[in-house]
Amino acid sequence: MNTIVKNGLKINSKFFEFVNKEILPGTNINAEKFWEKFQEVVHELAPINKSLLKKRETIQSKIDEWHLKNKDKNFNKQDYTNFLKSIAYIHEEKEDFQIETSNVDLEISSIAGPQLVVPVDNARYALNAANARWGSLYDALYGTDALPGKKVSGYDAERALKVINYVRDFLNDTIPLSDTSWNEVTNIIVKGDNLIFLTEKKESFLKNKNQFIGYRGDKENLESILVKNNNLHIDIIINPNNDIGKIDKASISDIIVESALSTIIDNEDSVAAVDADDKIKCYRNWLGLMKGDLETKMEKNGKKFTRKLNPNRSYISPNGEKISLHGRALLLNRNVGHLMTNPTIILKDGSEIPEGIMDAFFSTLCALHDFQNKNNSRTGSVYIVKPKMHGPEEVSFTNKLFEKVEQVLDIPKYSIKVGIMDEERRTTINLKECIRQVKNRIVFINTGFLDRTGDEMHTSFEAGPMIFKGDMKKSTWLNTYEDWNVDIGLSCGFSGKAQIGKGMWAMPDQMGNMMEQKISHPKSGANCAWVPSPTAATLHALHYHKVNVFEEQKKIKKRSKAKIENILEIPMADRPNWSTEDINRELENNAQGILGYVVRWVDQGIGCSKVPDINNTGLMEDRATLRISSQHIANWLHHKICSEEQVMKILKKMATIVDKQNEKDQNYLPMSKDFNKSIAFKAACDLIFKGRVQPSGYTEPLLHQRRLEKKR
Numbered sequence: 001m002n003t004i005v006k007n008g009l010k011i012n013s014k015f016f017e018f019v020n021k022e023i024l025p026g027t028n029i030n031a032e033k034f035w036e037k038f039q040e041v042v043h044e045l046a047p048i049n050k051s052l053l054k055k056r057e058t059i060q061s062k063i064d065e066w067h068l069k070n071k072d073k074n075f076n077k078q079d080y081t082n083f084l085k086s087i088a089y090i091h092e093e094k095e096d097f098q099i100e101t102s103n104v105d106l107e108i109s110s111i112a113g114p115q116l117v118v119p120v121d122n123a124r125y126a127l128n129a130a131n132a133r134w135g136s137l138y139d140a141l142y143g144t145d146a147l148p149g150k151k152v153s154g155y156d157a158e159r160a161l162k163v164i165n166y167v168r169d170f171l172n173d174t175i176p177l178s179d180t181s182w183n184e185v186t187n188i189i190v191k192g193d194n195l196i197f198l199t200e201k202k203e204s205f206l207k208n209k210n211q212f213i214g215y216r217g218d219k220e221n222l223e224s225i226l227v228k229n230n231n232l233h234i235d236i237i238i239n240p241n242n243d244i245g246k247i248d249k250a251s252i253s254d255i256i257v258e259s260a261l262s263t264i265i266d267n268e269d270s271v272a273a274v275d276a277d278d279k280i281k282c283y284r285n286w287l288g289l290m291k292g293d294l295e296t297k298m299e300k301n302g303k304k305f306t307r308k309l310n311p312n313r314s315y316i317s318p319n320g321e322k323i324s325l326h327g328r329a330l331l332l333n334r335n336v337g338h339l340m341t342n343p344t345i346i347l348k349d350g351s352e353i354p355e356g357i358m359d360a361f362f363s364t365l366c367a368l369h370d371f372q373n374k375n376n377s378r379t380g381s382v383y384i385v386k387p388k389m390h391g392p393e394e395v396s397f398t399n400k401l402f403e404k405v406e407q408v409l410d411i412p413k414y415s416i417k418v419g420i421m422d423e424e425r426r427t428t429i430n431l432k433e434c435i436r437q438v439k440n441r442i443v444f445i446n447t448g449f450l451d452r453t454g455d456e457m458h459t460s461f462e463a464g465p466m467i468f469k470g471d472m473k474k475s476t477w478l479n480t481y482e483d484w485n486v487d488i489g490l491s492c493g494f495s496g497k498a499q500i501g502k503g504m505w506a507m508p509d510q511m512g513n514m515m516e517q518k519i520s521h522p523k524s525g526a527n528c529a530w531v532p533s534p535t536a537a538t539l540h541a542l543h544y545h546k547v548n549v550f551e552e553q554k555k556i557k558k559r560s561k562a563k564i565e566n567i568l569e570i571p572m573a574d575r576p577n578w579s580t581e582d583i584n585r586e587l588e589n590n591a592q593g594i595l596g597y598v599v600r601w602v603d604q605g606i607g608c609s610k611v612p613d614i615n616n617t618g619l620m621e622d623r624a625t626l627r628i629s630s631q632h633i634a635n636w637l638h639h640k641i642c643s644e645e646q647v648m649k650i651l652k653k654m655a656t657i658v659d660k661q662n663e664k665d666q667n668y669l670p671m672s673k674d675f676n677k678s679i680a681f682k683a684a685c686d687l688i689f690k691g692r693v694q695p696s697g698y699t700e701p702l703l704h705q706r707r708l709e710k711k712r
Contacts (some may be wrong), residue, residue: 003346007039010346012276019362027368029409036317037408042357045401046347049338049354054393056696059426060459062087067462075463077565084568091430095312098348098493103379107330108443109497110529111231112549113261116329116539117504117622119270120282120607123296124307128534130289131310132260133329134235135538137170138163138244139254144511146539160244167255171236174229174545175211180204185250188238193318214315214323224256226315226323228277229545233258233325235313248632250367260537262528263329265289268387270337270453270608271624272601275711276344279358287366289331292375308376309375313664329375330383332419332444333367337358337388338397342594342698357401360384364405364416370413380412383443385419388451389434390696391426396437419444422485423451423624424696425459429567431488445494446501446528447485449478454627456571457635458697464572465639468586469632472571480566486525487561495553504530506619508610511539522547525556532620576641583642584650589614590629591647592654594684595671597621599658602680602706612661614654626687626699634691647688649680655681681708 002013020031066083070076086089107113118129141163152159171182180199187198195212197204206212206227209221213233217223224237235256239245245253265286267273273282288294295308310327317323336359341352367382369375377383386398396406402416418441420427420434423488427434435442449472456477457466474477482502487498502521505514514531517539521529527549531537592614600606601623619625636642652675659670683706687699694701 006035008043008348009035009039012344012410015280015344017278018280018284019365020285023362023365026372027365027409029365029368036410036426038361041361041404041408042353043348044405045357045397046351046354048397048400049357050076052338052390052397053695055393056390059087059089060696063089063459064462067473071462077568081565081568089426089429090564091433093432094436096491097436097439099435099442099497101440101442101497102414103381103445104417104497105330105377105381107326107378108499111261112522113232113544114259114531114540115499115501115528116260116532116534116537117265117266117270117334117532118263119263120267120333121271121273121278121287121607123288123294124298125608126285126289127294127296127307127309129260129263129265130328130331132263132534133258133310133327133538134256134313135259135534137255137257137542139169140511140535140538141166144535144539146511146515148512155243157247160247162643164244164248164252170542170545171234171255174198175227176207178205178207179580183249183629186234188222188225188250190215190222190225201682214317216315224315226325227693231546232541232544233547237681241367245697257538257541259541260329260531260534262332264332264334264385264497264530266365266608266622268334268335272605272607272703272707274707275342278605279344283362283366286333286363286668287369288368290366290368290376290448292370292373319633325376328376332385333359333363334385334387334419334421335363337386337499338394339388339695339698356386360401360405360416361408364409364411368409370410371415374635375520381415381417383417383419385421385444387421388424388696389420389427389699390424391430395420395427395434399438399441399693402441405561414441417441417443419446421446421448421451423448423454425452425567428452428481428484429564431485432492435488435492439492442498444499444501445485445489446499446503446526446530447482448503448624449473450503450624450628452481453478454624454631454697457628457631458694460570460572461631461635461692462639463570465576465641466632466635467573468573468582469590469628470529470653475569475571476566476569480562480569482524484564484567486556487559490525490553490557491561495550495557499523499528500526502526502529504620505532505536505540506621507617508532508536508620509618511536515539515542519543519547522549523552525549525553527553530697553691583636587633587636587642587647587650588654590633591651591684591688592657593619593629594626594687595651595654595658595681597623597625598684598687598703599662599668599671599680601703602683602710604667605707605711614657623699623703626703627697630687630691630699631697633688634697637688638692646687648685651681651685655684679706682706 003010004016073105118125168182183658184199185197189196211227213228214226224239237254240251241251245251311354312327313325315323336355339356342355345353346700418438596611608622610623662668671681686702
């Protein structure tokens with residue numbers, strides 16, 4: 001690559017130009033001083049980063065040795081727990097404390113609602129996600145199976161009436177009227193500072209007049225009314241000339257609900273960024289979001305247009321004052337973890353820069369533009385979600401990294417807020433002590449089934465063969481882990497200050513099932529939960545109207561705390577006697593999922609997309625899918641539940657199926673035409689057959705290697 005030598009760094013020349021000409025202008029930061037201070041911090045922190053990764057390996061080796069040494073004995077959990085304490089895998093839990101984070105935006109501290117996760121390298125996705133703060137409930141119901149009945153492509157009056165009736169029931173539950181129902185309303189006007197609902201017989205009012213926030217239009221000729229429930233806004237659009245308004249008693253033409261309150265703009269598991277060109281694309285999109293000028297050309301239904309960020313929404317309050325509501329989701333940036341390095345910048349010793357250090361600097365540098373224009377955070381904060389940290393020391397290192405970034409960029413201490421993804425076993429069991437390390441900047445913790453299960457299996461690899469993947473969701477450790485995360489967050493004072501999150505609904509075409517199942521997340525005390533699309537955010541928002549999360553958190557605080565010994569319950573099978581048919585079915589399921597995702601990642605650089613599973617159900621997949629599936633097969637190979645020949649035969653069979661599923665994709669390269677030449681197929685094989693020796697069972701090193709090979 002063409003490089004610029006600067007202060008002992010070899011920097012990709014395109015990247016160097018991008019930083020100097022696109023990011024730095026407008027920040028009041030001198031380029032020469034930035035690169036000088038930057039290299040000092042990088043060379044100071046890179047060796048610490050490396051030593052933390054070495055400690056991971058050392059601890060894992062000791063755990064492997066313990067399991068091998070005790071293989072012929074009955075598993076004794078107390079002995080196992082004592083051993084984990086002796087190697088500093090489990091840290092001593094210190095005194096209670098409360099987090100002290102300040103200057104947190106309300107979308108994180110005080111409002112519970114859906115959270116989108118979107119790859120930063122796709123400008124269209126990023127814009128759609130940022131604009132998903134507000135969504136049409138009518139459209140979300142009409143176009144999905146959340147509303148029973150046949151979906152239609154065009155306008156259908158019968159289905160439209162079903163949507164209207166569904167929403168009327170929702171309004172009756174959340175914004176009740178004093179002595180009538182929304183079904184009877186024929187007109188809505190404003191008198192003084194009151195909303196008046198006219199029916200054929202009388203006038204009615206809101207049961208709770210404080211729910212009326214504002215309106216648009218004239219008091220007797222309203223364009224919309226703004227109401228509020230559980231801190232979430234609902235904009236009721238009135239238009240008698242609209243197709244829907246014409247068939248509605250009160251001329252209500254749409255219901256716009258506050259949907260994705262926050263969005264994680266992802267640099268990690270949902271992108272395929274392996275070199276300078278990829279990182280420039282990622283940072284450039286984030287820069288556009290922070291400046292507020294990101295846009296992309298689009299074509300839909302034969303029409304070309306430009307997608308931009310939505311403006312704020314304006315209303316008149318009941319007492320006549322102007323109201324402005326934020327028009328976009330609050331954006332968080334998920335950096336990469338501590339593991340990977342990137343060839344964009346080469347250090348003095350010839351090694352690549354730790355990518356997590358690079359992400360921290362340049363995602364924050366881009367956010368300096370937002371500090372001035374308040375396009376995103378109104379409190380002068382930048383929110384960085386940090387994944388795949390192992391225990392308190394690594395969280396402490398992140399805190400030190402963020403302090404260094406703040407010093408170099410000359411911004412107030414604790415401007416950089418942090419989210420801890422609780423997806424590694426050593427973080428889970430030490431979660432309280434992890435939070436303590438960042439108690440002045442923590443804004444988020446969450447649970448993630450896929451990565452957490454992947455680490456569960458890799459940590460206990462030598463203990464024995466793992467149970468079927470589908471059985472993991474019923475396992476003792478997983479259910480305890482979900483409760484433990486909430487218990488710890490609440491005990492550390494998260495309620496009203498920070499987010500406690502739950503994982504992704506991965507089936508964007510199954511909104512009916514989501515509406516039945518995902519209400520469990522707000523009921524569990526989670527004030528945000530992940531959804532795969534703006535439509536899913538709009539529908540999931542209804543759950544936060546039905547459940548007051550902060551009231552649920554008060555109840556949860558009174559329950560008995562989850563037990564750490566249950567988290568340490570290893571999900572291994574007890575002398576498995578499975579049939580060959582059952583084993584093959586599980587292998588096929590895992591192999592198909594791996595291949596379906598890897599072939600897009602390696603061949604096309606797509607890190608997140610709707611991938612059909614073995615039953616042709618579209619799943620919104622990212623790299624975490626690979627970790628659990630590859631570790632599962634690798635574990636079974638290691639314990640001779642299956643053979644390499646058996647797995648390879650299934651991989652080739654599933655590759656043919658995946659090729660068939662993707663035959664309409666003009667950019668797709670079939671794997672089965674020549675398995676020996678397909679880099680994507682080789683990558684999938686690597687993940688399985690080399691899975692045992694991958695650090696923490698991660699997929700990134702092998703994927704990056706194969707993607708770089710493909711790009712060359």
